[in-house]
Amino acid sequence: MSHSDQFFYHRSERGIIRHRSQVYGRSILGAPLELFLPPDPADFDTLVIAGHHGSEAEGTVLLSSMLRTLKPAHLRCGVITAINPDGLFRGTRCNAAGVDLNRNFPSSDWSPNPVMYRFNTEEPQNTRLSPGIHAASEPETVALLELIDRLRPKRILSLHAPLACIDDPRLSDYGRRLADETNLPLVGDVGYDTPGSFGTWANENDIHLITVELPVASQQEIRNLYSQVFLKVMQEKFQD
Numbered sequence: 757m758s759h760s761d762q763f764f765y766h767r768s769e770r771g772i773i774r775h776r777s778q779v780y781g782r783s784i785l786g787a788p789l790e791l792f793l794p795p796d797p798a799d800f801d802t803l804v805i806a807g808h809h810g811s812e813a814e815g816t817v818l819l820s821s822m823l824r825t826l827k828p829a830h831l832r833c834g835v836i837t838a839i840n841p842d843g844l845f846r847g848t849r850c851n852a853a854g855v856d857l858n859r860n861f862p863s864s865d866w867s868p869n870p871v872m873y874r875f876n877t878e879e880p881q882n883t884r885l886s887p888g889i890h891a892a893s894e895p896e897t898v899a900l901l902e903l904i905d906r907l908r909p910k911r912i913l914s915l916h917a918p919l920a921c922i923d924d925p926r927l928s929d930y931g932r933r934l935a936d937e938t939n940l941p942l943v944g945d946v947g948y949d950t951p952g953s954f955g956t957w958a959n960e961n962d963i964h965l966i967t968v969e970l971p972v973a974s975q976q977e978i979r980n981l982y983s984q985v986f987l988k989v990m991q992e993k994f995q996d
């Protein structure tokens with residue numbers, strides 16, 4: 757058995773996810789909200805999540821392929837491949853109620869104003885979504901808040917696209933190393949207002965959230981560029 761066989765499945769075995777999982781809630785349409793866990797579920801510092809915006813499937817596919825590659829004994833993170841499964845199968849940024857879940861968090865700046873986003877990356881923000889009828893109005897948001905309260909991870913990495921940066925408001929060593937290894941610039945702020953965002957809520961609640969904004973690229977390119985670094989993240993080979 758080679759060194760790598762000890763950690764990684766042979767390609768022929770990478771079709772399915774074998775890690776233990778836990779359902780932490782249900783989406784509006786009844787899809788399970790699923791968390792993958794290390795062998796000792798209490799033993800992890802980092803929660804890695806993707807698919808807050810269902811249209812950003814590249815993050816979901818990247819995390820899935822890393823889970824299918826890494827053997828369960830070596831997983832040292834909690835992983836959620838789809839925060840918004842209804843959006844993922846409908847191909848929408850929003851959930852099934854038309855809410856941008858990343859504007860639905862109970863931060864001090866949550867706003868009932870419509871959320872405008874870019875239908876195409878080249879265009880201005882011209883497509884309207886709802887931030888919810890009130891903060892934390894959506895089951896996907898409530899379930900994530902309860903999960904974070906229960907798990908109390910030391911840090912959360914949240915995958916989005918396509919801004920091509922590592923957004924770490926603390927400009928931490930962890931964020932700096934992630935920026936170095938992904939070759940993406942480290943920023944402390946995305947440069948525009950995001951009322952009710954997960955990031956704003958996390959900051960206000962002293963939770964270290966690093967947003968990984970993947971670049972515009974095919975899923976294959978994303979996997980080629982970032983597999984090595986996310987395999988390290990999942991094995992917790994990054995340290996503060």
Ligand SMILES: [Zn+2]
Nearest residue numbers: 809812916917
């Ligand atoms: Zn996003």
